Amino acid sequence: MKSRMTGTFRFLALILMSQLISGVSGLAATSGSPPNIVLVMADDQGWGDAAYQGHPHLITPELDRMAAEGLVFDRFYAAASVCSPTRGSVMTGRHPNRFGCFSWGYSLWPEEQSLAELMRSAGYRTGHFGKWHLGSVQAGSPVNPGAHGFDRWISAPNFFDNDPILSDQGRAIQTQGESSMVTVEKALDFIDHCARNQERFFSVVWFGSPHLPHKAADVDRAHYASLPVEQQNFYGEITGMDRAIGHLRRGLESRQLAKNTLVWYCSDNGALPRVGSSGQFRGHKAQVYEGGLLVPCILLWPDVISQNRRVSGRGSTCDIFPTLAEIAGVESLVRHPLDGISLAHVIRGEKFENRPDPMGFWNFPSPGISTPSQVWMRDLLTAQNAGYEPLQPDRLRPDARYIQNLHDKAFQSGHSAWIHGSWKLHRIQPPQSDSITWEIYDLENDPKELHNLIDSVPDPLLTRLKTELKNWQANVIHSVNKNDYLIDSGKPSE
Numbered sequence: 065m066k067s068r069m070t071g072t073f074r075f076l077a078l079i080l081m082s083q084l085i086s087g088v089s090g091l092a093a094t095s096g097s098p099p100n101i102v103l104v105m106a107d108d109q110g111w112g113d114a115a116y117q118g119h120p121h122l123i124t125p126e127l128d129r130m131a132a133e134g135l136v137f138d139r140f141y142a143a144a145s146v147c148s149p150t151r152g153s154v155m156t157g158r159h160p161n162r163f164g165c166f167s168w169g170y171s172l173w174p175e176e177q178s179l180a181e182l183m184r185s186a187g188y189r190t191g192h193f194g195k196w197h198l199g200s201v202q203a204g205s206p207v208n209p210g211a212h213g214f215d216r217w218i219s220a221p222n223f224f225d226n227d228p229i230l231s232d233q234g235r236a237i238q239t240q241g242e243s244s245m246v247t248v249e250k251a252l253d254f255i256d257h258c259a260r261n262q263e264r265f266f267s268v269v270w271f272g273s274p275h276l277p278h279k280a281a282d283v284d285r286a287h288y289a290s291l292p293v294e295q296q297n298f299y300g301e302i303t304g305m306d307r308a309i310g311h312l313r314r315g316l317e318s319r320q321l322a323k324n325t326l327v328w329y330c331s332d333n334g335a336l337p338r339v340g341s342s343g344q345f346r347g348h349k350a351q352v353y354e355g356g357l358l359v360p361c362i363l364l365w366p367d368v369i370s371q372n373r374r375v376s377g378r379g380s381t382c383d384i385f386p387t388l389a390e391i392a393g394v395e396s397l398v399r400h401p402l403d404g405i406s407l408a409h410v411i412r413g414e415k416f417e418n419r420p421d422p423m424g425f426w427n428f429p430s431p432g433i434s435t436p437s438q439v440w441m442r443d444l445l446t447a448q449n450a451g452y453e454p455l456q457p458d459r460l461r462p463d464a465r466y467i468q469n470l471h472d473k474a475f476q477s478g479h480s481a482w483i484h485g486s487w488k489l490h491r492i493q494p495p496q497s498d499s500i501t502w503e504i505y506d507l508e509n510d511p512k513e514l515h516n517l518i519d520s521v522p523d524p525l526l527t528r529l530k531t532e533l534k535n536w537q538a539n540v541i542h543s544v545n546k547n548d549y550l551i552d553s554g555k556p557s558e
Contacts, residue, residue, distance in 0.1 A: 098391060098392050099324045099368075100258075100265050100266075100267075100326070101266045101325070101328070102251070102265075102268075102325060103266075103269065104328065104330075105154070105195075105269070105330060106273065106274065106331040106332070106360075107195055107270070107271055107272055107275040108275045108276075108331070108333065108336050109302060109340075110331070110336065110340040110343075110349075110355070111341070111343045111345060111355070111358040112340075113274070113335060114128070114131075115127070116128040117343060117360060119341055122303070123299075123303050124302065124306040125306065125310070126307065126309045126310035126313065127306050127362070130313075130364060131362055131372070134327075134372065135375065135411065136361070136362050136372070136374045137362075137363075140330060140358065140359055140378075140380070140381075141359070141378060141379070141423065142330075142334065142357050142359050142381050143159055143381045143382050143403070143425070144333065144357075145333050145351055145356035145425075146168045146332075146349065147333060148165055148197045149165045149167065149168075150332040150381050151270070152165040152170075152172050152198055154385065155178045156172070156176050156178065156402075157383075157384070157385025157389075157398075157402040158176075158403050158404075159403045159540055161543075161544060162401075162403075163175075163176050163544065164544055166428045166430035167433070168197070169197070169222075169432045169433030169435045170198075171199030171461060172212060174207060176212075176400070177398070178213045179266075179384070179388065180212055180213030180266065181212065182385070182388075182394055182397060183213075184215070185397055186392035186394045188264050188265060189215050189216070189257075189265050190214045190265075190266045190268075191214060191217065191254040191265065191266070191268065192216075193217070193218050193247050193248075193250045193267065193269050194220065194224075194268075194272060195219070195222060195224065195271065196208075196209055196220060196270070198212070199212075199221075199461060201219045201220060201221050201230075201441075202234055202454075203234025204453075208234070210233060210234075214268075216257075217233055219231050220272065220437045221437045221440055222435040222436070223272035224243055224272040224438065224441075225272065226242050226243050226279060227240050227241065228438075229438070229441035229442060229444075229445050230250075231444070235448065236441055236444040237445075242308070243272050243304075244301075244304050244307070244308035244309075245308045247270075247271055247308065248269060248309075248315070251267050252311075252312070252315045255319065271308070272437075273302065274302050274336075278297035278298045278339075279297060280297045280301045280303070281304050284303040284304040284307065285297060285299075287303055294339060298339045309329070313327070313364075322364075322366060323366045324366075324367045325364075325365070326364070326365040326368075326391070326411075327363065327364040327365070328384065329360070329361065329362050329363075330359050330360060330361040330381065332381075333349050333350075333359065334348055334351070334354075334355050335349060335355055336348065336349055342356075342358070343355075343358075344511065345511065345513075346512050347513075351427075352427055352479045352490065353513055354511065361379065368411060369411065375410060377416035378419045378423065378483065379407055379416075379419075380403075381404075382403045382404030382423075383404040383405055383407050385402065385404055386402055386404045386405060387406045387407045387411070390408040391408055400548045401543065419483075422482060422483060422485075422536075423483045424482055424533065424537070424540075425480060425483075426478060426481075426537060426540065427478050427480070428477065429478045477493055479491070480537060482529055482536065483507070484532065486506055487521075487529060488504065489504045489526075489529045489530065490504070491530075503516045504516065504526065504529070505517065
């Protein structure tokens with residue numbers, strides 16, 4: 065007969081078990097359970113477009129409070145210098161050129177594994193609210209948010225202004241209110257549904273502000289009455305977005321969800337020319353210099369991030385996917401090669417001064433695809449009210465399907481860059497030209513990229529960086545030629 069545990073043995077076993085549990089590494093052990101997740105993204109907010117970054121005019125009390133309480137990345141990069149590609153990098157953890165998202169208006173290929181699909185496999189209920197810009201928002205489209213893993217979505221095909229018409233899972237709806245606040249209200253409705261059903265949620269909140277044309281609400285524009293009208297509206301849109309972020313935070317707090325909810329805020333590209341601020345950095349939106357890529361970034365997760373920290377290590381929007389995969393415990397389900405790395409150890413509190421892996425950037429010379437959200441959504445609302453569904457192909461799947469098997473010389477066009485340690489190498493080749501310009505900067509001593517050291521850096525270093533960039537771009541071409549997807553079907557990749 066099996067002997068029973070004595071009280072002493074049971075006590076010792078409990079002690080041993082508690083020691084084992086306390087030694088378990090990982091975020092789940094720290095926080096008690098994997099967190100709810102809210103990804104917040106601004107549209108065209110530059111690195112310096114916030115009061116906490118030292119802007120002389122902007123009023124952003126909610127972002128300032130986040131920066132005072134959370135984890136701030138001083139050097140956080142958008143994967144691309146324009147919107148759709150960066151959003152695709154968040155959804156995949158991959159450089160957007162790998163799936164043909166070369167510029168604004170391109171879609172996220174159906175073959176890609178999306179972050180929403182990954183989070184759903186980890187038991188999350190998934191929602192998207194606001195700007196999509198990775199394909200259609202019509203029902204039945206192969207590239208709408210629902211086709212990419214979102215259980216609930218109220219979205220726009222591109223940026224949107226106040227009183228927007230949005231797509232409620234394919235059905236056009238007229239909303240009322242300041243655009244960022246409308247977006248947050250829809251997200252909170254989703255969060256309420258998840259809370260009632262005791263479901264862990266993954267919510268993407270992508271604002272349409274402060275994208276042109278700038279049309280701030282009166283209450284937000286009034287703060288800047290002494291400034292020129294253009295600045296009143298631009299700054300007012302950022303303040304309106306800030307106000308909506310505060311509403312989101314208070315909504316989480318009042319629902320007692322804030323402590324174990326990870327809120328990750330950033331922008332999709334660098335500062336707008338003229339009105340935007342890139343801080344001290346060179347360049348602006350659509351450029352591969354630092355001012356076109358660096359964006360504000362703050363993380364909140366009170367259960368784990370218990371006090372304010374600022375880190376100098378370089379992060380990227382490509383890192384969001386692998387970080388959340390680790391936090392949710394589903395790294396083994398990732399199907400395709402990633403360009404991002406997990407920053408979970410940074411969230412846990414480890415120092416992060418030097419990024420272990422290089423980062424590649426590449427503005428491939430491909431024009432954007434027009435995606436006039438206001439026109440398309442008004443047409444959709446009119447058509448649906450009349451009892452039919454418009455089926456224009458360009459509105460159902462705008463993408464790069466016409467690009468077939470890029471040859472090896474494709475990487476010789478465009479403006480690419482490679483950051484390895486503090487070195488940033490630029491390769492600039494205009495379309496239809498054999499002329500190549502090389503630039504290299506030491507970002508540690510020259511963060512403004514003012515002093516091109518191409519004639520003074522040691523030749524072994526320059527050769528190594530050029531080779532790394534060339535090999536990375538060749539690997540990206542391997543992906544855009546759809547070789548990665550052969551792995552999904554059980555066929556060997558080249």
